[in-house]
Amino acid sequence: MTITQLQYVLAVAEYQNFTLAAEKSFVTQPTLSMQVQKLEDELGVLIFDRSKKPISITEAGKKIVAQAKNIVNEANRIKDIVDQEKGYIGGEYVLGVIPTIMPTLLPMFLRNFIKKYPKVQLIIKEQNTEELIRNIQDGHLDAGIAATPLEIEYIKERPLYYEPFVGYIPENHRLGSMDKISPKDLDIQDILLLQDGHCFRDGIINLCKSDRAENNGPFRIESGSFETLLNLSDEGMGMTLLPYLHTLELGESKKSNLKYFNEPVPAREVSLIYHKSELKIQITEALRDVISGIVRGAIAFQDVKIISPLNKK
Amino acid sequence: MTITQLQYVLAVAEYQNFTLAAEKSFVTQPTLSMQVQKLEDELGVLIFDRSKKPISITEAGKKIVAQAKNIVNEANRIKDIVDQEKGYIGGEYVLGVIPTIMPTLLPMFLRNFIKKYPKVQLIIKEQNTEELIRNIQDGHLDAGIAATPLEIEYIKERPLYYEPFVGYIPENHRLGSMDKISPKDLDIQDILLLQDGHCFRDGIINLCKSDRAENNGPFRIESGSFETLLNLSDEGMGMTLLPYLHTLELGESKKSNLKYFNEPVPAREVSLIYHKSELKIQITEALRDVISGIVRGAIAFQDVKIISPLNKK
């Protein structure tokens, strides 16, 4: 049994296809086939059932694949250990960020990070929380930035900051006359929400849930971007909620419609999440340092009392 | 990096000697040397410092060795997984047993075990608790049987049974007239103990400690076997304590000197201990089943109330 064989098995398990797996492993198909066979011979079990297309994984195969992931991860960690020993921080690092954080947070830290750690090639992908989790578990992402707590198996969470919710309320809205608002003022039926799959939506639903039961109002408009929501709101379709960092970029006319919450302010916890095997932990720590530093230095909301609605569905 | 290379590194780390490590790995010394060098080249660090004899492990090397142990263990586990999937229980299994349990427990379960699992080649070694722990952590033992709780890192404990202590008190002893005895009657100064290193000794010292402070009496005789202790006791040198299973094998004349404890009876917890990586867990479970079955069926002390003095020094 070799680590290479295990990697081939993982590739086949992932792509469900020997030819494609071979390509992704940068070898020819016979090479990969033979090595997988050899491992199967050595272990005395079939890992894949090739009798039908697409191929399937046998029961024994599933367990072997799970263990192979362990081994390959642990093996990769050796290079990390050496890098850490040498104080070297570099290499490729793939980071996933959820859409509602991406546009505001990324510009704040990216420049600083690549300046401070020029040897790290940061690759950033926008993904929703579900994709993020799956890809971290698979090892396709080195880390992710998402709203927490998630409390998912194999995933560690390190909070970066707490980002308050801010109300966006047009003048003619029933709450338009208030100076500040509270969660109990909210009615899920007249809040414009991001479409399904955005965890920011779930956070708001939970926030309202604590007061009254959710039900379907007479109409419902959902969008994928805050910009649309704001414009709909201006048209009198209801209020909406924004994460604090998004409010910083609004024009003056829109800013005047912002209504802040009374303390304790509802907020979302934003964390760096990564596989508990802590692969490339030095870079992860470096990233956390940079982001925490930026947030501490540049943002004024760190002193307010917050409440954090659980992020679960 | 290959698993073989990691195994070579582990062998060198263990024997602190390339030549010996090569022998134990069943390859020639140049083979092992070159493979270790190759890994060092690939990682870009020296794992061993060969400039002085005996060779030493570098700082980076220590971490690499620790991680290599992980990887090799996890890799070995793959075969376990397959065996388990096939329902196969077999192969070599090395069990360590502490001296005060060895002579009584072994004959009780050994015959049953090898009959029930003929494909397992059981190798049994008598070792004290400290050796047991070290060897389990190193992977030189698949499991051990010892008095617990130990609560050692990386080691799991599965209690097998609770074995009461029984007093052996010659007729002319100050406690000779009593029908049953209690821990509070004990005086550490007139109890004959096994020599240092036997955990049964530590258990008794702890038992007595709870009542009065330990100090050195006017004389002290320590032996490595209960037989010596019993004979010394007959000579009027003091009383002693035996684990229950040992009392079953005494001759009638000695049996008459046994004094049982009032309930709750002091007892030692005897457990199967093994590495938390659960290598060969099927065999470990099989062993536990057999021993538990034997103990449940054949021994009469399972109903009495017991107290378990902590086993720590």
Add this chain to the structure above:
DNA sequence: TAAAAACCATCAATGAAACTTATCACTATT
């Protein structure tokens, strides 16, 4: 239903790499 495409296994050839024997260089011991 027949033809084409997709896909995995097999084969023979090749080149890399793991391994061996023989030997050298260095260290520690006597």
Add this chain to the structure above:
DNA sequence: AATAGTGATAAGTTTCATTGATGGTTTTTA
């Protein structure tokens, strides 16, 4: 200073991963 012990190096051999070509199935397409 001599000797035994120990690891590195060199050259040759064997093993084995890899490749390109090909053949047999299964699935998809026409």
